[in-house]
Every structure is written in structure tokens, then in C-alpha cells.
Amino acid sequence: MLSNTNIIVRLLSNTSIIVRLLSHTSIINRKTIAESVMLKEELFEKLRKLLDELIECNRTIPVVVEGIKDVKALRSLGLEGEIISLNQGERVFTLTEALSREHSEIIILTDWDRTGGHLCRLLREGFESNGVKHNVGFRSKLVLYTRHENKDIEGLPGFMDRLMAELGRIPY
Numbered sequence: 001m002l003s004n005t006n007i008i009v010r011l012l013s014n015t016s017i018i019v020r021l022l023s024h025t026s027i028i029n030r031k032t033i034a035e036s037v038m039l040k041e042e043l044f045e046k047l048r049k050l051l052d053e054l055i056e057c058n059r060t061i062p063v064v065v066e067g068i069k070d071v072k073a074l075r076s077l078g079l080e081g082e083i084i085s086l087n088q089g090e091r092v093f094t095l096t097e098a099l100s101r102e103h104s105e106i107i108i109l110t111d112w113d114r115t116g117g118h119l120c121r122l123l124r125e126g127f128e129s130n131g132v133k134h135n136v137g138f139r140s141k142l143v144l145y146t147r148h149e150n151k152d153i154e155g156l157p158g159f160m161d162r163l164m165a166e167l168g169r170i171p172y
Helices: 004-057 068-076 092-102 114-129 137-146 156-167
Strands: 063-065 083-085 105-108 133-135
Touching: 004 137, 004 156, 063 068, 068 083, 068 156, 092 114, 105 114, 114 133, 137 156
Parallel strands: 063 083, 063 105, 105 133
Antiparallel strands: none
């Protein structure tokens, strides 16, 4: 059986170990926080550049999205060109046939959930069969950059705002 003195000695020796661990941990935490800010800064710059490229391409190439909320989100991010919503009551293949009569190139920007992936595949197949060049590069990069924190187009403006707030910047 341990005496009170032995318990105190063990607690003190454990406390010094804990204090050393905590001081080491705070160095790691400061480094981790700095790395996190740097990564968020890099992410913001990549997203800003990607959105600028999308805005530029959309001046001449229409963007196909899933719904009206996606259209509104892209408008709030600065896209001024043609944005076409899939939810018009038509089948995907019928829509791709109609769009192929009007356009030689399309940007596909569906969400990166299961449904969005399925719609992207159907759109790609429909445009390919009608000889329309399709661009899924913007969607692929958005998935890569935001998949852990954002899952759809309509959430993109909010994601950008949160990212900018964390970096102390003025909203996009």
C-alpha cells in the first residue's frame, strides 16, 4: 500500500512529465496552426484562381448545373454568362441533344455527391454522343479542393466566405 508521501512524489514526477509534454504540445500546436493558416491561404488562392478562370470561360461557354440554387450561387460568385439548370423537367439525354444543337462546348458543374457524379456521367455520355466538347475540369478541381468541407455548388459561396473570414479577408 502506498503512503501519502509516495503518492505525492509520484504525482509530482508525473506532473513534470505532463508539463514537459504540454510545453512541447503547444509548440506543435503553434506550428500546426501556422501550417493550417498557410494551407487555407493556399486553398483560397487556388479557389480564387479557379473561379476567375470559370468566370472567364463562362463568358463564351455555358455551364450546366443541377438546380436553381446552383445558378444563384454561381451568379453570386460572379458568373455572368449562360448557366443552364438541369431541373427543367426534361430527361438528361433530351437536354443534351437540345444543347448540342446550340453549343459546341459545355462546362459540366454538378455537385460532388453520388447524384451529382451520376448526372455528370450521364451529361458526359450525352454530349459525347452528340459531338459536343465537355469540360469537367472545373468540377474535378472543386471536388479536389473542397470535398471535405463542401459538397455542392450551392454551398460554394458560403464556403468561400467562411474561408475568407478565417483568413481575415473581405468576403468574396
